[in-house]
Amino acid sequence: MKRLFLALAPLLAWGAAAAQEVPKVSAHVEPDSILIGDRFDLVIDVEKDLVQVVEFPEFEDREGKIEIVESLPVDTLERDGRQLKLRKRYRLAAFDEGRYNLGTASVLYADKNIIDTLTTRDSLYLEVTTFQIDSTSQSIYDLKGQRTLPFRLAEIRTYLLWGAVALLLLAAGLYALVRWLRSRGKRLGDLFKPAPPLPPHVAAIRALEALHNQKLWQNNRHKQYYSGLTDILRTYIAARWGIGAMEMTSDEIIAAMRPVELPDKARMDLTAILRDGDLVKFAKATPPAEENEADYLKAYYFVEETKLAEESTPTEGPDTMDN
Known part of the structure; x- marks a missing residue:
């Protein structure tokens, strides 16, 4: 039995890989x-395995006839075990009458050593109509000329009175502010110093x-979380050490920080945060909640452990993140 299992193991592995559909x-x-001028949505749905990677296209305007108004973020409609259903929605507007063939929708697909473009089977069509005017029942008239009425002071008298009152109040407030600043040995310009x-x-x-x-x-x-986390550390490193x-890139930062004297734990924490950030931003990884919280704490204590001694001020510990 053991020999039979060993003989069939490659075939079973091949069958499991082949069973995974695109x-x-x-x-x-x-x-x-x-x-004409109304908005409509172009919706693309993708059902895929958890480890498969897809990239939605960028919609291009079509000679001023169809323009993109908004590209909404990808939404996860449902998740069943390893199966995900994603939806990408483009908000568009049409400015010319007619029937449009929008073509087939396509997405870029990557899985292990496979890179392919997946398209829908049928083309998408859009009907754009205009208002129909019945000239037999509606009369058309020329535009009337503009009437010019004589100007009267009474029309703006109220605005002038309220404007004068506002100026008096402003002048009184400014005078009181200057006297208050002088009593404390300050000048008005001190309020505008950065x-x-x-x-x-x-x-x-x-x-x-x-x-x-x-x-x-x-x-x-x-992705937004790790982009913000790594950008904060990059800004801190630039201000703290002039790097x-x-x-x-992450590798360049790690190399540039080698000559800098750091605690061993701080150096390892910085490397771990940058590596985790690259996995999330470029490989679309989804770390568990514990790792997200740990990376936040690593970033917090990296700053605390590497700040200049003369900058030390009492600070509270990092907030506990909700799982």
Whole structure:
């Protein structure tokens, strides 16, 4: 029995791989008949396996006849085990009468060593109509000339009175403000001086807390979450050590930080956050909740452990993230 299983194992593995179907693509237009200038939606649905990667196309305007108004984000309609159903919606507008053949909808498909373009079977059509005017029942008249009425001061008297009152109140308020500033040894120009820039670590901590309060990954917006997390660290590194991290890749940042004296844990945490961010942004990975929370804490303590000693100020610990 054991020998038979070993002999059949390659065939079973091949059969499991072959059983995985390519994503199914469908599309439709909502509605399929509109008036000139009205908006309609081009909807593309994709049913795929969890590990398969698809990329939706960019809609191009068609010679001023059909223009894109809004490209809505991809939405997950349902999830059944490993099967996902995604929907991409384009909001368009048509500005010329006629029947349009929008062609077939297509998506880019990638799975292991396979890169292919998947298209729908049938073309999409849109009917654009205009208003029908019955000239037999409606009379058409020429435009009437514009009438010019004489100007009267009474028409703006109320506005002049209220304007004078507003100016008097403004002058009185400005006079009171100047006297109050002089009593404290200040000048009016001191109110318009820009505030001194925040220390790099203070700006980074505030940005991290603001990112945490947005609850991005809790709402399946992992790419936006990791983009914000890595951008905050890049900005902090640029301000703290003068390294052009905003224009560097993750590998370039890691290489540029090697000569910098850092605690071993801080260096490992920075590398882990940058690597996780690349996986989410470019490989469409979806980390578990524990990893999202851990990366936030790593970023927080990286800033705390590497800030300048003279910048040290009492700060509260990072907020506990909701799973």
